[in-house]
Amino acid sequence: MSSHSNYNPTNPVEKWFDERLPLIRFSKEHLMDFPTPKNINYWWTFGAVLAIMLVMQIITGIVLAMNYVPNIEMAFDSVEHIRRNVNYGRIIQATHAVGASMFFFAVYIHMFRGLYYGSYKAPREILWILGVIIFLLMMATSFMGYVLPWGQMSYWGATVITNVFSAIPLVGTPILEFLRGGFVVDNPTLNRFFSLHYLLPFIIAAVVALHIWALHVPGNGNPTGVEVKSKADTVPFHPYYTMKDLFVIVVFFIPFAWFVFFAPDILGHADNYIRANPFITPAKIVPEWYLLPFYAMLRAVDFDLFFINAKLGGVIVMFGSILILMVLPWLDKSKTRSGNFRPMFKPFFWLFVLNFMMLMYLGAQAAEGIYVILSKVGTAYYFGYFLIILPILARIETPKPLPNSISQSILDKYEAKALKQAKIQGNGNSEIQGKGGK
């Protein structure tokens, strides 16, 4: 990797330091000079958005923890105290709460980018699997964070989700009591959730470091799916992508700020402003929007299958829906990475995206009538996409011809555009043709 560096310290102090700990060299190689495909589009900027969001959540979280009290008698009031009395608490609390939603929004874009462009394919399988691990950790973190304000949704969400583990045969109940530290969700549960909610983001940060390490071995993919062939295919990360990423981060912060300043509660649930009551279940328990597709799949299984009862079946399906992503690199054997060159893949992919949104909608509806049927159809398509459609497509699809290189693909595109323009303007606008020529 040192080949990417043009770090030549001349200053004797820098030189001395570099020989002992090449920290500056390392940063320059990986944050500035790193050769990055020159054709990556805006879908590739969300990794940087995610990195910023992780930092935002950690900073606002540490500050919130200075004022929050993890005790069932005081937790609810302490959050209200932060919102009403602590200096700027209203904004800090809203930033953390809305930030979780924005974080998930970005991660979904990042993941769908990977699904469309085949980012999970060799040689990036480990990179992808680390991503799935990060996603699981994010879900655990946000779930436990949501319990901390100790409102009705906090309490009943915690009850229902911890109860999921009681479906495990034989050891279910002991595991449930182990997780809760009691027979029901109570003070010990709140205490440990706070402890873990503080810990997990740092674990995520560590896995992100591995994620980026694994990224920097093969380097970034790109929309053509053709690997970098020469230096001409790349540009240095700084300033080209530092600036592009920064631009997207700024744009991303506009809706983020709108939520924080004008509608901090709009993504939450009104029931969570009622203090937790272990004796009254709200009429409808709805998780946060970003967990809804998985919740819909949990509920879609309301029938027994052989020796697996409905409850265990739902749990298997819910966890399976994420674990299946781990083996995706071995399910989709198509040699062509990018969806751009896969005519049959494309409609199935977009149907998968729509289906995911439908499941998100269904997760928030009552489990009755047409919603139940649609949930089952949606769950079937979710799994069918990975287990049936992708493996079959890999065998029968004839992909479109790939460009020879990244540079070639850019030239081809430019030429096509110039030709089209030339046609519109009548034959031979020499200026445009001259620019587009080889």
Next chain:
Amino acid sequence: MATNVKNDPNRRDFLYVTTAAVGAVGAAAAVWPLIDQMNPDATVKALASIEADISSIELGQSVTFKWRGQPIFVRHRTPKEIADAKAVPLEDMIDPATDAERVTAGYEQWLIQIGICTHLGCVPQGQKPSEPKGEFNGWFCPCHGSHYDSAGRIRKGPAPKNLVLPPYEFMSDTLVKIG
């Protein structure tokens, strides 16, 4: 060194293996308290029992008591509710149980259960007259739509088991010790 290993491989292997084994056992022993502290602590486990006075519960009425942090449903069943519960054939049930197995002999009118849905732990509705009782005139869990009958048996929906019966005994006709 090489000759030493060649001449005496068993002694050396034995030392390696035993050292590793003792180390592993030691590490496991050190980790166990860190794990076990998460299990319910002494105050939670202290099997506090409660004495519930049921004298004021009218026929057809239900009252919720609190035991170990859990809601305990006590329903004073009407003769019709009892007759309905007895009339259901066992084949129609998800978790078959006769009505007699759900109550104490001689106290059939008193149905005492833990008010936690066996699906994912919500508190079913049906205790208050204003709440829905489900399709089987017992309890209805709104979370994912489980219907329990007038003996607390699961009849429809995703819950796998009947409502759980807590340990209890009748001290007198009007006093029940739960726990």
